[in-house]
Structure formats: structure tokens, C-alpha cells
Amino acid sequence: MDYTRIDANGQLAFTQSFDFLMIPSFLHGFQNNATSTKTAKSGRTVFCFEGMLDTFEEDRVCSCGAKMHINDHPEITLRHLPFGSSLSCVHFERNRYVCPRCGKTKLQPICFKAPGHMITAELYQYVCDLLATNTYNNKEVAELTGLGQNTVKTIDRGRLRGLYRTKDGSLIKPEKPAKFLGIDEFKLHNGYRYATHIIDMETGHILWIAGGKKKQVVYDFIEHVGLEWMSHVEAVACDMNSDFQEAFEEKCPHIQTVFDYFHIVKNFNDKVVSEVRKDEQRRLIQEGDLEAAKALKKARYILTSSRTTLQEKDAQAAQEHVIHKGSDLFKTQDIVRKPGQEERYDKLIGENKLLFTLDLVKEKLTLAYKQTDECLMAQEVIGIIDICQAAGNRHLLWFGRFLENHFEGIIAHATYHISAGKIEGINNKIKTLRRQGYGYPDDEYFFLKLFDMSRRSYVRNVPSHRFCD
Numbered sequence: 001m002d003y004t005r006i007d008a009n010g011q012l013a014f015t016q017s018f019d020f021l022m023i024p025s026f027l028h029g030f031q032n033n034a035t036s037t038k039t040a041k042s043g044r045t046v047f048c049f050e051g052m053l054d055t056f057e058e059d060r061v062c063s064c065g066a067k068m069h070i071n072d073h074p075e076i077t078l079r080h081l082p083f084g085s086s087l088s089c090v091h092f093e094r095n096r097y098v099c100p101r102c103g104k105t106k107l108q109p110i111c112f113k114a115p116g117h118m119i120t121a122e123l124y125q126y127v128c129d130l131l132a133t134n135t136y137n138n139k140e141v142a143e144l145t146g147l148g149q150n151t152v153k154t155i156d157r158g159r160l161r162g163l164y165r166t167k168d169g170s171l172i173k174p175e176k177p178a179k180f181l182g183i184d185e186f187k188l189h190n191g192y193r194y195a196t197h198i199i200d201m202e203t204g205h206i207l208w209i210a211g212g213k214k215k216q217v218v219y220d221f222i223e224h225v226g227l228e229w230m231s232h233v234e235a236v237a238c239d240m241n242s243d244f245q246e247a248f249e250e251k252c253p254h255i256q257t258v259f260d261y262f263h264i265v266k267n268f269n270d271k272v273v274s275e276v277r278k279d280e281q282r283r284l285i286q287e288g289d290l291e292a293a294k295a296l297k298k299a300r301y302i303l304t305s306s307r308t309t310l311q312e313k314d315a316q317a318a319q320e321h322v323i324h325k326g327s328d329l330f331k332t333q334d335i336v337r338k339p340g341q342e343e344r345y346d347k348l349i350g351e352n353k354l355l356f357t358l359d360l361v362k363e364k365l366t367l368a369y370k371q372t373d374e375c376l377m378a379q380e381v382i383g384i385i386d387i388c389q390a391a392g393n394r395h396l397l398w399f400g401r402f403l404e405n406h407f408e409g410i411i412a413h414a415t416y417h418i419s420a421g422k423i424e425g426i427n428n429k430i431k432t433l434r435r436q437g438y439g440y441p442d443d444e445y446f447f448l449k450l451f452d453m454s455r456r457s458y459v460r461n462v463p464s465h466r467f468c469d
């Protein structure tokens with residue numbers, strides 16, 4: 001691809017540009033007559049295109065119909081496109097008109113100025129294009145364009161509003177009817193306030209997102225999409241500890257509630273595994289077995305992870321081990337082989353009967369959620385309830401009752417085979433965005449950002465070591 005400099009008006013113009021990023025450099029109505037360079041605070045070179053604005057007779061006609069006089073010529077500088085690592089701006093005077101009849105004043109319009117910003121429409125579009133690639137975060141876009149992060153954020157919010165809000169400010173309607181919905185709540189940045197999202201479980205698109213975690217969110221959503229749209233929905237996946245189920249059943253009794261695998265396991269980990277581990281730790285300390293207590297204290301992660309996750313982590317660790325060996329940084333004999341996570345897990349459950357029972361329940365839950373026949377799934381779940389009762393432990397007894405109380409919604413999973421992946425995917429995106437600082441302090445922007453992210457098939461996750469090797 002070759003780039004030719006065209007000397008029309010002394011401006012830089014390229015004959016070709018990348019397909020995905022157009023870089024228009026010609027400013028309509030602007031005559032560039034001199035170009036100077038200066039150095040920005042950051043040390044970067046700034047090309048300053050000085051020139052004149054074309055004037056048009058119709059611009060000086062007042063709303064009262066009289067012809068306006070030129071009053072004065074205030075100067076204006078607009079930030080323009082970066083050229084490589086250099087920045088640029090345009091600098092010119094524009095006329096201020098005053099009406100001899102009614103006294104009104106007005107400024108000469110600039111057709112290449114982005115409304116609301118002291119930048120050119122070209123730079124505005126370039127910022128939007130960079131943001132739309134979803135490759136750069138706001139800080140990187142600010143760096144690339146020489147703009148402040150707040151300006152980038154304001155532009156991004158405007159861009160997302162244009163994409164996902166209608167003229168009256170409400171969210172866009174779902175693109176198509178949904179068969180399965182998922183609803184879940186999540187914590188906002190300060191950890192005290194909650195928000196709720198409703199997703200299409202097949203596409204993963206967020207359809208509704210609002211502050212709070214009350215039934216009202218469901219009512220508002222149903223009003224937003226309408227009852228006709230809701231009539232296509234067959235099932236909704238949600239957590240057992242929410243009011244959402246009731247709200248859906250009230251308004252749309254045809255919808256089947258399904259308690260998905262993700263939430264069952266989350267409840268089991270939070271309210272059974274963690275509690276049993278703490279109880280066991282206390283017991284071991286009382287019995288004076290401090291070493292075993294210590295081992296258990298560190299085991300929260302491996303006890304709440306699935307066996308597949310542990311195996312993956314072990315495989316990853318083994319691979320890094322090989323890399324280190326290959327790099328000659330370590331002599332092979334220096335490496336003391338640490339037991340893998342799965343090995344540690346097996347040791348723990350081998351030594352503790354109660355932990356063994358937890359493992360059994362977890363494995364049987366996974367198996368139950370693979371069933372595609374409600375009768376078979378019911379049998380599996382009843383088997384789990386029996387194990388919980390036989391164990392006699394108070395946390396397991398609670399879990400047994402928990403399964404009984406939500407039995408219908410659990411076994412409905414066999415019919416409405418809702419994958420846990422979409423809910424987990426959204427939860428991970430929320431975490432990623434919060435880490436990048438989008439969640440603070442602007443909820444609307446955070447919500448729009450999530451709305452946008454859920455509509456992207458691939459979220460690039462740049463590893464931190466990318467620039468080091």
C-alpha cells in the first residue's frame with residue numbers, strides 16, 4: 001500500500017487508507033495557508049494548520065430576515081487527526097455577526113467541527129472508529145489521539161447512546177424474540193449497590209440492565225418489551241435466592257423457571273463448601289492438629305473449583321515448568337516438584353470423610369445437570385438429597401432442603417437445557433470492565449459498555465506480557 005502526499009492547499013492527504021479506519025484529512029470550507037509546528041506538554045510534535053474559513057452569504061442572514069454585519073473575528077483552535085506519533089490542530093478566525101435590526105449575534109458556523117467538542121468532526125469519527133474496534137481501552141485511545149481521557153469517555157458514551165438508546169432515551173428493543181432468558185444481579189463498584197441484567201440465553205445479548213435487584217426491574221422489562229414479545233419466551237433461568245421468579249410468574253404465568261447449573265454450584269460452594277471448611281478448620285484447631293487446619297485454610301480455592309478446572313491449572317503449571325527448564329534459568333535438579341492442585345484435592349478428600357461427601361455431591365450435581373430427561377434428572381437429584389440427609393451435617397441438611405424446595409425449577413433444566421456459559425460469560429465481562437475502571441462513577445456508561453460488550457462475539461484479552469517478549 002503506498003501513500004502519496006497531495007499538495008492541494010498544502011494539506012496532508014493520503015490516497016489510500018486502511019479499510020477499517022478512514023482517515024479523511026480534507027476539511028471542507030477551510031483554506032490552509034500556513035503550517036507551523038509546536039511541541040505539546042507531552043513532548044509530541046503538533047502540526048498547526050493555520051488558515052481561513054470560507055464565508056457564505058446565507059450564514060449572515062438573521063432569523064429576522066435582515067443581513068447581519070461582521071462584528072469581530074474570534075480565534076478558534078480545533079484538535080485534528082494525529083499523523084503517526086505527531087498531533088495536529090487547525091487554527092483560524094471566524095466571524096461573529098450582529099444584526100442591525102434586532103441586535104442578535106451569531107457565530108459563523110464551522111461544518112467540520114464536532115458538536116459539543118473543540119475537535120474536528122474527522123477526529124471525532126476517528127475516535128469513534130478506534131473505540132468501535134474494541135481493541136483499545138479509553139486510556140489507549142486518549143494516548144493515540146492526544147485527547148484527554150474524559151473527552152474520550154464523553155465521545156464513547158455518545159457513541160454508545162447512539163447505538164443502544166432510542167431518541168426518547170430508553171434502551172433499544174431486543175433485536176429478535178428470545179426463547180430463554182437469564183436474569184442475574186451484580187454488585188456495582190462500591191459493593192453496596194446492586195444492578196440487574198436480563199439476557200437472551202441463546203445470543204448472550206444483554207436486553208435490559210437497571211439499578212436495583214427488585215421485582216420492579218422485571219416489571220419494567222416486561223413493559224419495555226411488551227406481552228406479545230414475552231409470549232415467545234419459554235423459560236427463564238435465575239438464582240434461587242431472588243424475587244425474580246415470582247415477578248415473572250405473576251406477569252407471564254406460561255414461563256417456566258429454571259434453576260441453572262451455575263447458580264446451583266454457586267449456592268453449594270458459598271453456603272456449604274465454604275461453611276464446612278470453616279467448621280472443619282475450627283474442629284482441627286480444637287483438636288490441636290494445626291498443620292491440617294492450615295492446609296484446609298489454604299484449600300478454599302481447590303475445594304470450590306471443579307475437577308476440570310484443577311486439571312486445567314495443573315496442565316498449565318506443567319507447561320510453564322517446561323518453559324522454565326528450556327530457558328536455562330533453572331537447572332532441572334533445582335526444581336522440587338510441588339504436588340498438583342488435583343493431587344492436593346484428592347489428598348484432602350481422602351483424609352476427610354465430610355469433604356469426600358461434598359465432592360460426591362458436586363460430582364452428582366454435574367451429572368444430574370447433564371440429563372436431558374426430567375425423570376432421570378429427578379432420580380439423580382433425589383439421590384443427592386438422600387446423600388445430604390444421610391451425612392447429617394447441618395450445612396448438607398440445609399442443601400438437601402434447598403434442593404427439595406426448588407425441585408421443579410431444577411429438573412426443568414432437563415427440558416430447557418440452558419447452558420451456564422452465557423451467565424458466566426456476562427459475569428466475567430462485568431469483572432473485566434470493573435477492573436478497567438469503567439464502573440466508576442458513571443453507572444449509565446458502565447451499563448452501556450456492558451450492553452455493547454455482550455453484543456461482541458470476541459472480546460480481546462491482551463495478555464500483560466505481550467510487549468515484553
Ligand SMILES: [Zn+2]
Pocket residue numbers: 062063064065066099100101102103104
Ligand atoms: Zn435580526
